[in-house]
Amino acid sequence: MTAQNSATPTTAIAVGSTTAATSPQTRGTLLAALGVVSFSLTFPSTAWGLESFGPWSLVALRSTLAALVAGAFLIAMRVPLPERRHWAGLAVVAGGVVVGFPLLTTLALETSTTSHAAVVVGLLPLTTAAFAAIRTGRRPSRTFWIAALAGAAVVIAFTVQQSGGVLSTGDLYLFGALLVCAAGYTEGGRLARLMPGWQVIGWALILCLPLMVVGSAVGLSFEPVRLSAHGVIGLVWVAAGSTFFGMYVWYGGMAAIGIPKASQLQLAQPLLTLVWSVSLLGESLPLAAPLAAVAVLVCIAVTQRAKS
Template sequence: MESFGPWSLVAVRSVLAALVAGSCLLALRVPLPERRHLPGLAVVGAGVVLGFPLLTTLALRTSSTAHAAVVVGLLPLTTAACSALRTGHRPTRRFWLAALAGAAAVLAFTVGQSGGALTAADGYLFAALLVCAAGYTEGGRLARVMPGWHVIGWALVLCLPLGTAAAALALTHEPVHLTGHGVAGLLWLAVGSQFLGLVVWYRGMAAVGIPKASQLQLAQPLLTLVWSALLLGERLTVAAPLTAVAVLVCIAVTQRS
């Protein structure tokens, strides 16, 4: 966001990732997905390719990376809950008690950091949790019947027309200030986070199941806090890592339930 506006950043990263994914699919002559898989791929595209990146980027205009990381720490719980609704699996009472405790910790943190009230940034982040959980759940389900990289690859390609139009529009309305730091961040988001990271993520979800795989994101809040301090020079408040640890403990209980 040092170089691009939020709309430009999300649109351009999705276009670049789609071009990489499309080139791989074309080079390996991967057949088109079956029509029955298109609704699920559309959910993956709407949730993981467009919705989650856009909502979190909009939140980061006024929220620190550390603050966002703690809120997004609820994503494993949200994904497990979405998977339970989608597949009909019913977790134990112990699972839900731990989930509610984690949610309470995050809500207390967000309200405390915003001076006693939830902000627009928090609204974006909580909406991002819902759309990303839906995308992860559908992607994990599809990865059981097709390779994981096909799932994210076709989802990216399906979003290419919309992403291209959005990028052309956003770049004409938002200022662009190219820096080495900003361009490197964009390339990492497109190739690493948007494509390669999800390739191995969906493969893992297919191998061990959606609820269990979702708990592997336990380390994400703490890792994000560390990287935000190292790469962006953000100062961490005492509440941020304490809340992140509390969330990790709660989700660890759900993993053992």
């Protein structure tokens, strides 16, 4: 059995099931939106996790735990190994969304607030769309690009207004995270057309498991551990919620509606994270956030209606 035809039995997973009353476009949009909600909790959960673990330990532990969850699903569903031609793409996914993005954003959150980091990462949709255009050869319409650039401009203006125009080391980490994550999203979205999205992130996690196990051992031996309820909850969420479940539904949505359109739904992620930052972390909500929210949601509506 190949990786392609292994997709049939795995559609039994509840979130990925399709009903006759749900169109592929609607289902794909819902899956991608659910992924965005899951990702919006990543930064607050990471901030909680940093209360108990060092940055290197937290990243290694989250990937290790997520890989164990993914491995359990792969074994239970008796999923065969992917074809050899898919491993290079899986390595890009692993480097981008399993290692690169979590590590760089975790390092950034040592000096940046979650609300500031969330707004900077709001540039991710445009970055992903650009990577997708290069990688897949698909060219979204001019209307799509105008709306995407407008959304990115709102995010940049919001960031400059909040930071006073001064970029910090944390911002450099975040910009690096944008690049590696966009590459991982693009390659994962492409692979999700060939195998179920949960298998894409599952095999990427398994690919990183040996490195992450060693990283966990080394990190825990050098960084202090101060266990707390917040720290444990944060670790569990970024592992099972953001890294596995979030990526599963996200790649499924990308496969259904296309990488450019799915990526633009992520323009709402910074605004959701701002809400979590206030409610969970007690951070103050910037006064410009409501205006940015309206402008960004308008851009999302335009990108979803534009031809891509």
